[in-house]
Amino acid sequence: MAGLFKRLSFVIAGLLGSVIVFASGSEQGFIQGPNGRLFYVIHLPRGFDTTRDKCPMVIVMHGVMSHKNLPPVPRFARKLANNGYAVLRFDFNSQGKSEGNLMKCTIPSEIADARAVLEYVRSLPYVTKVVLFGHSQGGVVAGMLAGELSGEGLAPDALVLMAPGAVVKDYALEGKYLGVKCDPVNPPEYVQVYWYKFSREYILSAQTLPIYEVSALYKGPVCIVHGTADIIVPVKYSDQYSEVYHSCEYTVIPNEGHLFLFRPSQSDSVFLNFLRKVGF
Numbered sequence: 001m002a003g004l005f006k007r008l009s010f011v012i013a014g015l016l017g018s019v020i021v022f023a024s025g026s027e028q029g030f031i032q033g034p035n036g037r038l039f040y041v042i043h044l045p046r047g048f049d050t051t052r053d054k055c056p057m058v059i060v061m062h063g064v065m066s067h068k069n070l071p072p073v074p075r076f077a078r079k080l081a082n083n084g085y086a087v088l089r090f091d092f093n094s095q096g097k098s099e100g101n102l103m104k105c106t107i108p109s110e111i112a113d114a115r116a117v118l119e120y121v122r123s124l125p126y127v128t129k130v131v132l133f134g135h136s137q138g139g140v141v142a143g144m145l146a147g148e149l150s151g152e153g154l155a156p157d158a159l160v161l162m163a164p165g166a167v168v169k170d171y172a173l174e175g176k177y178l179g180v181k182c183d184p185v186n187p188p189e190y191v192q193v194y195w196y197k198f199s200r201e202y203i204l205s206a207q208t209l210p211i212y213e214v215s216a217l218y219k220g221p222v223c224i225v226h227g228t229a230d231i232i233v234p235v236k237y238s239d240q241y242s243e244v245y246h247s248c249e250y251t252v253i254p255n256e257g258h259l260f261l262f263r264p265s266q267s268d269s270v271f272l273n274f275l276r277k278v279g280f
Helices: 002-018 073-082 107-122 137-151 167-174 200-207 211-215 236-244 264-277
Strands: 026-033 036-043 055-061 086-090 127-135 158-162 190-193 196-199 221-227 247-253
Touching (some): 026 107, 036 107, 055 107, 107 127, 107 137, 127 137, 137 158, 196 200, 211 236, 247 264
Parallel strands (some): 055 086, 127 158, 221 247
Antiparallel strands (some): 026 036
């Protein structure tokens, strides 16, 4: 019982920590994306002056059934900003405060959203380098976008994948979404899982995603972090990611779950040490 209470305490602490709003140094607004306007928030290091100072920018991408304000994204952003990085977190189309139609939201449409956000970040005069940082499905988006950009000579400077959700392709092929089943060959208009709707278009497009093949085109530094207790995205999917990258630092955290709530300081130290090691 004591062990269970301690574990629940960690979860509650993580959740509370993730919803803390930054007190200063932030701006918010909309970026025009291909599927409607995308709502974003930028956090700057304490005392940072955008007219005088320069620093790297980390673009943090949330997972499916989520948005920029849900765990663990705010905690990641706060930790990065407290360690000297500018951070942009945003809502993918049709999620959070962003515009769009959820029935048309797919992983390719989210990749297009992320591309628009990256273009905006690169237009900011105080940004020196850009890191793509994705959690869960946001990791799939970040990895594939980095691969696409590499083929165009526009690769980001580094890539951080937190429990990247390549399992989405298998979910689609099997027609199983967190206990809810559907016909994968002829899926319905949508599959409802709790409050979220996976559209037919989302399911069919996910079945043919070349996740690893496109991601492997990125040759820059990569950090992957995954927990052994992740029941949403089994760690084997990150095992496969680690094999396709040219320069990869892969860390598996024992007894950590999908939202990185049980050992947050350990996961945070991994990606912060990685960014310092590669010169950020």
